[in-house]
Each structure stands twice: as C-alpha cells, then as structure tokens.
Amino acid sequence: MWNWQHRNWPQFIYNEEDFIEYERQFFEKAGIMQGSIQHIDEAGQETLKIDLMSDEALKTSEIEGEFLNRDSLQSSIRRQFGLQTDHRKIPPAEQGIAEMMVDLYKNYHAPLDEKNLYYWHKTLTNGRHDLLDIGRFRTHEDPMQVVSGPIGRPVIHFEAPPSGQVPNEMSRFIHWFNETGKDGRKKLPALVHAAVTHLYFECIHPFEDGNGRIGRAISEKSLSQSLGRPVLLALSHTIEENKKSYYEALERNNKDLEISGWISYFCETVLKAQDHTQEVIKFIIEKGKFYRRFEDRFNERQQKVVERMFNEGVNGFKGGLSAKNYASITGAPSATTTRDLSKMVEIGAFKKTGELKSTRYFLNIDY
Structure with a gap:
C-alpha cells in the first residue's frame, strides 16, 4: 500500500516541535548569508546570483541523469536578466531549465497555481518530442511507476495515483500549499512546509516527466516565500552530492503517512545547502579583494x-x-x-x- 492509498491521505503525521532547532538554524544562517552579501559590490552580487542559479539548474538536472552545459546555462540566465552575454546559441534543454529558474527567482512571491506549473513543465520539456503530455498533467493509462533493475525483473520503488486522479489530487495539493504557506490561514514552519511540499508533490507525480526538478523548485519557492526574498540556495547541489540518500529517504516515506524521518532528512539537507552557499559567498568576497589587491x-x-x-x-x-x-x-x-x-x-x-x-x-x- 502506497501512502496515497491510505484512508487519511494526505494528512501527514509529524510533530512540528521536533523541528524547532532546525528552524532556528535556518533563519540564523539565512540572516548571516544576507549580511555577507551586503559586503559584495553590485557586479559581484550579479556574479553570485548567476553562479548559484546556473549551478542549481545544472545539479537539479544531473540528479535526473541529464548533463547540461554550464556556459550555455549561464549565458541563458544572464540574457533573461538583461545582462551582457556572449550571444551564443543556447540548446533547448539549457534554455528551458534556465527559464524555469529565472521565473522561480522573479515570481517566488506569487501563489502557486496550475498555470505556473504547466509553464515550468513546458520550459523543462523544451525541444522534447517523446512525451504525450507537455505543459499539462499526465493523461496516459499506464501506471506511473518509479522502477529500477533489468527488463523483465523490475523493482518498483513507487507507484503514483492513476492519471485520472491527478487533477483532483493537484487541486488539493495547490490549495494546501497556499493555505499552509507563509501568508496562509494554516501557516506551517518554513522547513516543515518546504519538506512536506516536496514529498507530497513527488507522491502525486503529476507530470509525465520532470517531476523531480519541479518538486525541488516548488520547495525552493516555499523557502523563498518564508524568507520574503529569493532564497538562492544550493539545494540541488547538496542533494546531488549524495543522491542515493535522497532517493532512499523518498522511498522510506512513500508508504506511510508518518514522515518525521523525511522532514529530518530535508531539514539537514537545507542546512548543508546553506553552508555551501555561504562558502560561495565568501569565495566571491575574497575574489573581489584579490582583484583590488593586484589591480x-x-x-x-x-x-x-x-x-x-x-x-x-x-x-x-x-x-x-x-x-x-x-x-x-x-x-x-x-x-x-x-x-x-x-x-x-x-x-x-x-x-x-x-x-x-x-x-x-x-x-x-x-x-
């Protein structure tokens, strides 16, 4: 039995108080990062933004086994921000994920809706001709399964709700996301909201492809809304460093509604991602000092x-x-x-x- 087949789905079970210390560290680290960024000049802040966004685009794709060109990603992101570029021709995959990342950055504050999700899926599948449903939820009758192993002896790690149930499931998910977010009537703690968001979305698996990348993007949207600014977090970078643990954590929490283990994993991953981002910020600061010293x-x-x-x-x-x-x-x-x-x-x-x-x-x- 998968978690979405339980009678009380999607009433996940956890104790918010178990994650208070994670929450405190998250906001403390976010404040330190924001203070550090103030020591970087405007050009350096642009470099930081482009570097972090392109690295996230690169790593969120690598988690799914898709390897993109970093220079093309950076060029596409710079172009969409109206910054100077090398005017290279951008391949469809790099252009698509870059568009999603820039939209996530610019419109993090907007409520989540189907139109936004459809747009992200359309950008992610830019140039694809092998999918039945692009820019909309899946409609195929075959089971949506996450499998591994040889042909003929597959190991089923998860099976999502049938396509016919997806519209209702996603309507309920979107309502839950907005109602339990920072400005919602049933506001959840920042890290708890982002963690449940990711697992909840992945359990529905509403698209024919791209669910992992979109699920991580929605989690970053949640964290950005909690901070009141684009988060610029190395979340996918941190996950990709040990993606086996990521998939194992998802699998351990796709059969029951008690998900404390998943929330703990996610919280720890976010804090590690903040530490990496702080390293990048310090690196940019030292780069500026270096160039001033040896000008x-x-x-x-x-x-x-x-x-x-x-x-x-x-x-x-x-x-x-x-x-x-x-x-x-x-x-x-x-x-x-x-x-x-x-x-x-x-x-x-x-x-x-x-x-x-x-x-x-x-x-x-x-x-």
Missing part, C-alpha cells in the same frame, strides 16, 4: 589564467595549477610560463607547493 599588476596571460582559476569555483583546479596547465591556457612557451609563474608567487598572488614536476600553484586568498 593592473598582471599581464594579459596572467590575467587570463587568474580568471580561469576563479571560474573553476570554490574547489578550484583539482590538485592545483601546474605549469603545463598554464601553458595550455595561455599558449606561452616554457620559459615564459616559468617567468610568469615566478612573478605571480613573488608578488603574492599565487601560493606554491611541491617541487619540479610536482609543483602546483594556488590562488593566495583567505579561504
């Missing part, structure tokens, strides 16, 4: 390498920058590479580790 002290080759290293993000080049990396990026001969790198160490822009072929260089930032 006009790099030649064109050195500038190109520094930009490339910062573009690698928080984790930078895996194992550090080698002389071979430098030569590959700049096209410089060996002697020029050695001279450029020695100068970067001399002025304090790079930190050097190792010797000979094991020599590696790292950005000298307080991170």
Whole structure:
C-alpha cells in the first residue's frame, strides 16, 4: 500500500516541535548569508546570483541523469536578466531549465497555481518530442511507476495515483500549499512546509516527466516565500552530492503517512545547502579583494589564467595549477610560463607547493 492509498491521505503525521532547532538554524544562517552579501559590490552580487542559479539548474538536472552545459546555462540566465552575454546559441534543454529558474527567482512571491506549473513543465520539456503530455498533467493509462533493475525483473520503488486522479489530487495539493504557506490561514514552519511540499508533490507525480526538478523548485519557492526574498540556495547541489540518500529517504516515506524521518532528512539537507552557499559567498568576497589587491599588476596571460582559476569555483583546479596547465591556457612557451609563474608567487598572488614536476600553484586568498 502506497501512502496515497491510505484512508487519511494526505494528512501527514509529524510533530512540528521536533523541528524547532532546525528552524532556528535556518533563519540564523539565512540572516548571516544576507549580511555577507551586503559586503559584495553590485557586479559581484550579479556574479553570485548567476553562479548559484546556473549551478542549481545544472545539479537539479544531473540528479535526473541529464548533463547540461554550464556556459550555455549561464549565458541563458544572464540574457533573461538583461545582462551582457556572449550571444551564443543556447540548446533547448539549457534554455528551458534556465527559464524555469529565472521565473522561480522573479515570481517566488506569487501563489502557486496550475498555470505556473504547466509553464515550468513546458520550459523543462523544451525541444522534447517523446512525451504525450507537455505543459499539462499526465493523461496516459499506464501506471506511473518509479522502477529500477533489468527488463523483465523490475523493482518498483513507487507507484503514483492513476492519471485520472491527478487533477483532483493537484487541486488539493495547490490549495494546501497556499493555505499552509507563509501568508496562509494554516501557516506551517518554513522547513516543515518546504519538506512536506516536496514529498507530497513527488507522491502525486503529476507530470509525465520532470517531476523531480519541479518538486525541488516548488520547495525552493516555499523557502523563498518564508524568507520574503529569493532564497538562492544550493539545494540541488547538496542533494546531488549524495543522491542515493535522497532517493532512499523518498522511498522510506512513500508508504506511510508518518514522515518525521523525511522532514529530518530535508531539514539537514537545507542546512548543508546553506553552508555551501555561504562558502560561495565568501569565495566571491575574497575574489573581489584579490582583484583590488593586484589591480593592473598582471599581464594579459596572467590575467587570463587568474580568471580561469576563479571560474573553476570554490574547489578550484583539482590538485592545483601546474605549469603545463598554464601553458595550455595561455599558449606561452616554457620559459615564459616559468617567468610568469615566478612573478605571480613573488608578488603574492599565487601560493606554491611541491617541487619540479610536482609543483602546483594556488590562488593566495583567505579561504
């Protein structure tokens, strides 16, 4: 028996008081992040917004096994915000998920409705020709199942309500979401609302495809409404790092109405996501300090390498920058590479580790 087959569905069972400490930490971390962002200039804040949104678009797709191009995502998101871009041609998948992320950011405060969900589904399935129902709830008669294993011996992890029940289930879900949100008559705590939102939506599985990505987006909409601003949270990034635990948590909570375990998992994931976002914010702050410190002290080759290293993000080049990396990026001969790198160490822009072929260089930032 699946949870939606229980007589009391969808009256989920949990104790709000069990999650008070998670709630306190969530708002505390959100306040720290907002304060940290104030130390970033306007250009840096734009970079932060684009980086976090494109990373979320990338990771929410990777969770579902779809691997997109980061540069195309960033270009599409920048274009939709009216920012300068490289005017590249954007593939349909990257354009679609980017449109959904920007709409989520700009219209987080709007009540949830079918029209909004249909629009998100239409953007996500941009360029698809293999689906019967695009921009609407599923209508096929086959069971909507989550399965794994070989053909002929599938393991059924979950079966959603039949398509004929979806319109009524979604009408009830949308009413519940708005009524229990920040401005609703039956307001729930922020993390509890976002957690139940995700599980509830996934149990209905209303679309032919894209349910995971839309479900995570609705949870972020819930958190944004609770904060009164776009959340810019690395939720999908954190889930993707250990997506096996994510799917196991969903599966453990799709048969009964008691879902305390799922809410705890979700709360912990959100707090980890906030920590990662705070790391990205600090990285952007240190990037600004670095450029101010070494303004006009790099030649064109050195500038190109520094930009490339910062573009690698928080984790930078895996194992550090080698002389071979430098030569590959700049096209410089060996002697020029050695001279450029020695100068970067001399002025304090790079930190050097190792010797000979094991020599590696790292950005000298307080991170």
